Amino acid sequence: MSKLMSSIDQRTQLVGENRLELLMFKLGSRHTFALNVFKVREVITVPTLNQLPGSHTNLKGVINYRGKSIPVIDLRSSIKMNPLNEVYDVANVIITEYNRSVQGFLIGQIMNIVNTSWSDIQPPPTNAGKNHYLTAITHLENDGITELVEIIDVEKVLSEIVDYDTSISEEALDDSVTQHMSGRKVLVVDDSSTARRQIRDTLTQLGLEIIEEKNGKRALNLLRQWADEGKDVTEEILMMFTDAEMPEMDGYRLTAEVRGDARMSSLFIALNTSLSGSFNEAMVEKVGCNRFISKFQPDLLVDVVQERMRELLKQQEK
Template sequence: MKGRLENAGRDAQVIGAVADRRAMSALLDRIDEQTRLAGHNRLALLIFGLGDAVRYAVNVFKVLEVTPPSTLTPVAGVHPLVQGLAELRGQLMPVIALPQLLGGSPPVHPQWVVTEFNGRRQAFIVANVERIVHVDVAKLQAPDAQSGEAITGLVETPQGWLKLLDFEHVLARIIGEPPELPDAWRGRLGDHAPEVLVVDDSSVARGQMQRTLTALGAQPILLNDGAQALAWLLQASESGRLARVKLVISDLEMPQLDGYALTARIKEHPRLKHLRVLLHSSLSGRFNADLVAKVGADRFVPKFSSEALANAVLEDLSAV
């Protein structure tokens, strides 16, 4: 059941259920050839299950392959839900028991979803992989902030609701929070404390950016999605507050309005186009560099490197 998913798709609505190894291989090959949705406020999602009635999804940009289990090498001193290390594509990576992490039981016939984000590769054990769906980002709903679930969004499909797992939250629980900004960076912005708008649907990412920006001496304003951010910016442009905002840092994957679409709206608007926009994502830069330039973003920075983010913020603010 192998195949690459390094690009997301264009116009199919639902690509049918997968029953066997040949079908999965053909499916992933087809997606690899056909898909290129990013930048159009659309999202390709791989649907999977963990052994209960809930259906989960992950952005296909984060998925390298779906594969049957292979040989595991036990590792001492790691989180108990890291089942061991496996060699895939010539690289050792941790294999994480996702069902147990979310309170379930080990699946009887597991599959591995091999992912790459935050500069790391890891495999997640799942019970089954269903299909790929393409959704309009505007139809994604933000989860209840009080639920405590590790999800970034909900979307309704003809087959029922999907939960988009917050894999950044999952990895933080397994591996730990990203390292904090070293003391040498603290206070580098001096006394003027510029306001920076931060837009991300992951609470882990928002927290990391808030700590980094505060340590530098900036005043972060935290919002959850692109639609909230655009509304906030338009209101700020009318009230006069926009003059205090020097930089927008946006995630790529978000409900309502993704980072590409938000950037395009900012750069097209006569009262907002002067703002510098830094796109900040856990996704690899292998496919998005051209899109970042196309929508007019000023920079792309990978997530969860406090020093890389701090350096980019200092350079962008010095250019204002």
């Protein structure tokens, strides 16, 4: 297992090239699931689980991981699969980092790691409804057989265990700026419906209107459509928040495409992601984002919008 995961650090160079690597695994059924390797710290065999009486039903217990106690979540039950009649034949824990927190996910057999392109990753089918736990799907070759791989919406899984507070502290608000926001529009681009909802529930408190898109390709098509119609993109929207990892086109490529189009190159763009902060700060500079913030921090979302509004007000005064 250590050999399988040993080169993850070297693989981070794929981010920003519209590529990713998927860690594929089973949950005790014929289905194959995946997580982005970039979110994975380590894969370990199941250690001793310390039970927490009264905890969420999806929480299997707490383990000691590198000197710290972290929760272990039953991924199968979290995505509403039928309970197993018996334990996994092979059980592992994926240690992940999402939204500035570390947690483990109890899974079954680890399959392999696959290098692929975001252009080959597709959103879930529209007939999947709203209650699924997928951000994307893809089809990959395995021993000459093409199989469906389902990429799990971890942010949705976590949001059902940990309550996310979308309230804004009074200290974060600048009334001299927020009074100008009512009716302004912000484009939010994220493949997770949970992440989009968190931003929407935060920013609508300021009177802002939210336009949502599920991935970078859809967002870019919308922006180009406005530009083709002769609209000033920076007049249509105050700014854009974009996730980094998304099907078809990631946030880095989206930003680079926007910066390369003179009709929209001055659009204010904030990268809002659960990925590693130090790495993203370098990527923000490379592709030309205006700000980087890690999910989910309501006051920081407000700070970014206020920064953009101040900038716009100064431009109007000239």
